[in-house]
Amino acid sequence: xxxIGPHAIYPGSFDPPTNGHLDVIxxxxxxxxxxTVAVVANPQxxxxxxxxxERADMMREAVADLANVAVExxxxxxxxxxxxxxxxxxVKGLRVVSDFESEMAMAHFNRALSxxxxxxxxxxxxxxxxxxxxxxxxxxxxxxxTSFVPVSVARWLNVREAVETDAAKGPPLQR
Ligand code: PNS
Numbered sequence: 001x002x003x004i005g006p007h008a009i010y011p012g013s014f015d016p017p018t019n020g021h022l023d024v025i026x027x028x029x030x031x032x033x034x035x036t037v038a039v040v041a042n043p044q045x046x047x048x049x050x051x052x053x054e055r056a057d058m059m060r061e062a063v064a065d066l067a068n069v070a071v072e073x074x075x076x077x078x079x080x081x082x083x084x085x086x087x088x089x090x091v092k093g094l095r096v097v098s099d100f101e102s103e104m105a106m107a108h109f110n111r112a113l114s115x116x117x118x119x120x121x122x123x124x125x126x127x128x129x130x131x132x133x134x135x136x137x138x139x140x141x142x143x144x145x146t147s148f149v150p151v152s153v154a155r156w157l158n159v160r161e162a163v164e165t166d167a168a169k170g171p172p173l174q175r
Contacts, residue, residue: 006088008032008119011078014039014055015048016153018135020127022062024093027121029066036085037063041075049136054156061152079113090116095123095131 010028014021014037029035039056050058056073063069074081082090090110092103100120107118130148139145139157146154 005033007034007036007085008089008091009036009038009078009082009085009087010091011038011040011074011081013048013132014059015050015132016055016135016149016156017059017062018127018130018132018149018153019147020093020095020123020130021059022150023124023127024091024121025063025069026066028091029069031121032089032091033068035066035069035091036087037069037071038078038081039071039073040078041073050156058150058153058156062150077113079110079116082110082116083114087116090118092118092120093123094120095128 008028008031010025012021025035025037037059039052039059041052048055052073056071060071063071078090090107092107094100094103103118103120107120110116110118135145135148145157149157
């Protein structure tokens with residue numbers, strides 16, 4: 001792909017993608033001419049609910065209308081990945097002040113390892129309470145989370161629910 005201006009990488013677990021992630025992506029795609037959403041293969045958090053391919057597919061569908069946004073996956077160190085991509089900047093979203101502490105440490109770390117700067121966008125206040133963790137927890141306890149996630153994700157959650165319901169019913173009766 002040709003390079004006219006900075007290439008930004010927006011990394012995350014996206015398990016699953018939320019409306020908050022999509023808000024950051026849409027705004028970052030205005031600021032940066034090229035944006036790669038990088039879905040991490042091995043989140044530190046225990047046991048992702050969705051596989052890497054599922055998370056990447058849900059994200060691809062959600063950003064399909066954004067011509068300058070690509071979705072990739074990566075495993076290992078973010079600093080190595082951004083250097084390999086010859087990216088200029090890492091993008092993160094900050095929802096609340098407590099996000100800042102860990103993001104600041106990661107920004108220092110990533111710059112020390114790769115020389116790449118981190119730019120943080122402030123999450124829209126409307127999305128400041130939404131996290132993948134809360135969405136998962138509410139969903140697993142039977143809550144309706146469709147207003148917190150993109151349509152592509154809501155559809156996956158419905159499919160998953162249907163599969164799980166069928167599995168719970170057991171095999172069809174043999175007559
Ligand atoms: O959506 P998340 O889980 O909050 O995103 C965290 C993520 C994926 C950005 C962070 O865990 C990460 O960069 N992981 C890759 C491994 C790595 O480079 N770790 C050191 C970060 S300083």
